[in-house]
Amino acid sequence: MPARTPVDTEEIGYDELALAARNHGMPLEALRYDITPPGLHYTLVHYDIPWLDERDWRLSVTGLVTAPGEFSLDDLRALPSRTVRITMECAGNGRARLRPRPVSQPWLVEAVGTAEWTGVPLARVLGEIGMARGAASVVFTGADHGTERGVEQDYQRGLSLEDALNEEVLLAYEMNGAPLPPQHGYPLRLIVPGWYGMTNVKWLRAIELTEAPFTGFQMLAYCERQDADDPGEPVTRINVRALMVPPGMPDFMSRARIVRPGPLTLTGRAWSGHAPVTRVLVSTDDCRTWQPATLTEGGSRWAWRGWTFDWTATPGRHVLAVRATDAAGDTQPIGQRWNRGGFANNAVHRVALACIP
Numbered sequence: 001m002p003a004r005t006p007v008d009t010e011e012i013g014y015d016e017l018a019l020a021a022r023n024h025g026m027p028l029e030a031l032r033y034d035i036t037p038p039g040l041h042y043t044l045v046h047y048d049i050p051w052l053d054e055r056d057w058r059l060s061v062t063g064l065v066t067a068p069g070e071f072s073l074d075d076l077r078a079l080p081s082r083t084v085r086i087t088m089e090c091a092g093n094g095r096a097r098l099r100p101r102p103v104s105q106p107w108l109v110e111a112v113g114t115a116e117w118t119g120v121p122l123a124r125v126l127g128e129i130g131m132a133r134g135a136a137s138v139v140f141t142g143a144d145h146g147t148e149r150g151v152e153q154d155y156q157r158g159l160s161l162e163d164a165l166n167e168e169v170l171l172a173y174e175m176n177g178a179p180l181p182p183q184h185g186y187p188l189r190l191i192v193p194g195w196y197g198m199t200n201v202k203w204l205r206a207i208e209l210t211e212a213p214f215t216g217f218q219m220l221a222y223c224e225r226q227d228a229d230d231p232g233e234p235v236t237r238i239n240v241r242a243l244m245v246p247p248g249m250p251d252f253m254s255r256a257r258i259v260r261p262g263p264l265t266l267t268g269r270a271w272s273g274h275a276p277v278t279r280v281l282v283s284t285d286d287c288r289t290w291q292p293a294t295l296t297e298g299g300s301r302w303a304w305r306g307w308t309f310d311w312t313a314t315p316g317r318h319v320l321a322v323r324a325t326d327a328a329g330d331t332q333p334i335g336q337r338w339n340r341g342g343f344a345n346n347a348v349h350r351v352a353l354a355c356i357p
């Protein structure tokens, strides 16, 4: 199920503009906040935000369970809750600069945000319902509906039962201490710490336990493929990445950066869904040489860590870059790793600037 790949000279079209105008990123200056303030967290919605009211909304749990059940939001709120701070990132982050560019939501690098999600652990709800023998997989269905490359569908994703039973996998009804905003999944969404955004099904209305792994559209779509016939590898956990708060001031139209000569502190964030971030390096000469940044704590295994780096800007043009490594030994590539969907691209973040007295 390949995304369309345009010829190299094809500019971004109105189809991509329509997506970009609906699905906003996090302005990079908001990397300054530990927890992304309301409205600044990125959002991605494949179809329409469904019109839901918690008074008549129910979550159904069916399939290989002892007895199928239904939960109201009050039923879920009555169960013990847990809060997890996580950094979420869209698997398509960084897609827009790939060559050739996969035609889809044209993210530059800003499809990320950190929030505290509160809800009931999925394991607890499945414990209430009781799992039947043979259950090995879980299918999550959202209340949103649309077509994608000619296939009409509810938004659905699957997880292995093993991954789903992790105690930090939540059915979340609060974001940063308030009910979920409509665009982030009101009244209930799935939260799977460390996994790319598509796993975190919003507007959750049904959970089904099955024996066989789910192979629906969104499972096939989110695979890294080199060509249309390549079955590809499924996209799962978030690759290590660091971003920089763009220093100085921007030019309105080009967003090019301008700084004054003299000392300044570069800052940003780094995260990985595979293993904790262990090192962040900064380059002030366009990736020729690298020096270590100072890391700060992130407040949760699943949330980004801060980094700082002192630099003295000298007149002229500079390209700054930042590159993170995690405890699994993964490091960001300097160049782009291309695949048809433009997924899981974690090339180093470069920021070009002019230093003008």
Ligand SMILES: Nc1nc2c(c(=O)[nH]1)N[C@H]1C(S)=C(S)[C@@H](COP(=O)(O)O)O[C@H]1N2
Residues within 6 Å of the ligand: 041, 042, 043, 044, 045, 046, 047, 088, 089, 090, 091, 141, 142, 143, 144, 155, 183, 184, 185, 196, 197, 198, 199, 200, 201, 202, 203, 204
């Ligand atoms: N039901 C449903 N869940 C969904 C989506 C969707 O379109 N429908 N988009 C997914 C994708 S691709 C991402 S990146 C995240 C975005 O979550 P956010 O908008 O809260 O940041 O939600 C995921 N969950």
Ligand SMILES: [Mo]
Residues within 6 Å of the ligand: 044, 089, 090, 091, 092, 197, 198
């Ligand atoms: Mo996404």
